[in-house]
C-alpha cells in the first residue's frame with residue numbers, strides 16, 4: 065500500500081529553485097525522513113504535499129489524491145505539524161483542539177471524546193483549560209501533534225518536530241512519534257536537520273541538499289554504503305593531509321572540514337599507523353585520531369563534501385529558535 | 393455556516409479575554425467624548441440640532457469612530473495570525489477561504505459593535521437621551537454596516553501586507569482621513585462646497601449620518617440614501633476582502 069508518490073516535484077521562487085525534481089514513494093505505515101541542512105527545501109516540499117503551496121511542475125499523490133486537483137481530499141486525509149508554531153496562544157489547549165475539530169467537521173460527541181483521549185495521550189489533559197501562552201516549548205509541540213491527529217489522518221507531516229527543544233523533551237517526543245506509528249499505524253513524514261533524529265526514528269531517510277535528493281535508503285544501508293569505519297584526524301594542515309590520503313588505494317573518501325579530516329576506510333585499526341606515518345613524512349602534525357562507526361552526518365559529508373553543521377543557520381531560522389527559546 | 397461560526401467563536405473568545413485591549417481601545421473615543429463634549433458644548437452651536445447641543449451632535453460620531461477603529465483593527469489582526477503561524481492551521485483545513493473570511497468579518501464586526509455600544513451607554517451619562525426604539529434600531533443597523541465594511545477593509549489590507557510595518561502608514565493615510573473627512577465631529581453642511589463634496593465621497597460619512605439620524609433624529613444625508621450607499625459599500629468591501637484573502641498563502 066502506497067501512502068505518497070512524488071514525481072519530479074519542483075518549486076521555483078522568482079527563478080530560484082528551492083525544490084528540484086524530487087521523486088520518492090512512501091509506503092503506508094512507514095516513518096520517512098527528509099534530512100537536510102537549513103534551506104535544503106524540506107519545508108517547501110512539505111508545503112506542496114500539504115496543498116499550502118502550488119508546485120511549479122511535477123506531481124504528487126497523497127493517499128491516492130492529486131495534490132493540485134483534489135486539494136480538499138488531501139487536506140481531509142492529512143495532519144500536519146508546521147515548523148513554526150501554529151497555536152492560538154490566547155486559547156486554552158482544549159479550545160485549540162476544539163477549534164480544529166470544528167474546522168474538520170467532527171461531530172460534537174465524537175469530538176469531545178477524542179480531544180480528551182488525545183490530550184491524555186500527550187499527557188496534557190490536566191492542563192487542558194490553561195492558556196497555551198503559559199505552555200513550554202515541549203508542551204506546545206505535544207499539543208500540536210495531538211491536534212494534528214484529531215481528525216484521524218492517515219498521513220502525518222512533522223516539520224522539524226524537535227527544533228529548539230531540550231534533549232529530554234526531544235527524547236520524550238521521539239517516544240510519542242514511535243508510539244503513534246506503531247499503535248495507530250499512522251504514516252509519518254518528518255523533516256529534520258538532526259542526524260540522530262533521522263537515525264533513531266526513520267525507517268527510510270531521503271537526504272536532501274539544495275533542493276535535490278542525493279541519497280535515499282534505510283539509515284543502516286546509507287551508513288553501510290560508506291564502507292567500514294570513519295577516522296577523524298585533527299591535524300595542522302588538514303587540506304594537505306586529505307589530498308595525500310585521497311591518493312591512497314585503501315581510502316574510500318577523505319574530506320577536510322572544520323580543521324580536521326574525515327576519512328572513510330575498511331578496517332580502520334589496520335591503517336591508523338600508516339596514516340600517522342604518512343602525516344609525519346609530510347611534516348603534518350597530528351593532534352588526535354579517533355575511530356568510530358559512520359553516522360548519517362558522514363553520509364552527508366560523503367555525498368556533498370560538506371558537513372551539515374557548516375551550513376550557517378539562516379537568520380530567519382535563528383530568529384525562530386530564539387523566539388521559541390524565549391517562550392519556553 | 394459551522395465554519396463561519398467556529399471562526400467567529402474564536403474571535404469572541406479572544407475579545408472577551410483581552411481586557412486591556414477592550415479598555416485601551418475605549419480610551420481615545422472616551423477622550424474625544426469628554427474633551428469635545430464638555431469642552432465645546434457651551435461654545436459650539438450646531439445649526440438645526442434640536443436642543444441636544446454639541447455633545448448630542450458628536451456622540452453618534454464618536455460611536456461610529458469606535459466602531460470604525462475596532463473593526464479595522466480586527467481585520468488587520470490577520471497579520472498577527474500570519475506572523476504567529478495560526479493562519480496556516482486554518483488555511484490547511486478542508487474549508488473554503490470564503491468561510492474563513494466571513495467568519496473573521498462577522499467576528500470583527502461583532503466586537504466593533506460591542507465597543508460602539510459601550511460608548512453609547514457611557515454617553516447616556518453625559519446627557520444623551522434616546523427617544524425612540526426605532527431610532528435605536530436604525531443606529532444599530534448603521535453600526536453593523538460600518539463594522540462589516542471596515543473589518544472587510546482591514547482584512548483586504550492585511551491580505552496585502554507581510555508584517556505590521558505598513559500599519560502606521562495605513563492608519564495615517566487611510567483610516568484617519570476616512571474618520572476626519574466624515575461628518576463625525578462637525579456638520580458637513582457648514583463646509584465650503586468643495587470640501588463637502590469630498591466628505592460625500594467618504595463612505596463613513598453615510599455611516600455616521602445614519603447613526604446620527606437614528607440617535608438624534610437630525611441628519612444631513614437622507615437616511616435611505618445613506619443606507620443604500622453603506623450597504624453597497626459593505627458588499628463591495630466583502631467581495632474585495634474575500635478576493636484578496638483568497639490569494640493569501642500563510
Ligand SMILES: Nc1ncnc2c1ncn2[C@@H]1O[C@H](COP(=O)(O)OP(=O)(O)O)[C@@H](O)[C@H]1O
Nearest residue numbers: 077081082100101102103104105106107108109
Ligand atoms: N516564499 C518563499 N519565497 C522565496 N524563497 C523561499 C520561499 N520559501 C522558501 N524559500 C527559499 O527556498 C529554500 C528552501 O527553503 P525551505 O524549504 O524552507 O528549507 P528547509 O525547510 O529545508 O530549511 C531556501 O533557500 C529559502 O530561502
Ligand SMILES: [Mg+2]
Nearest residue numbers: 106107147224
Ligand atoms: Mg524548514
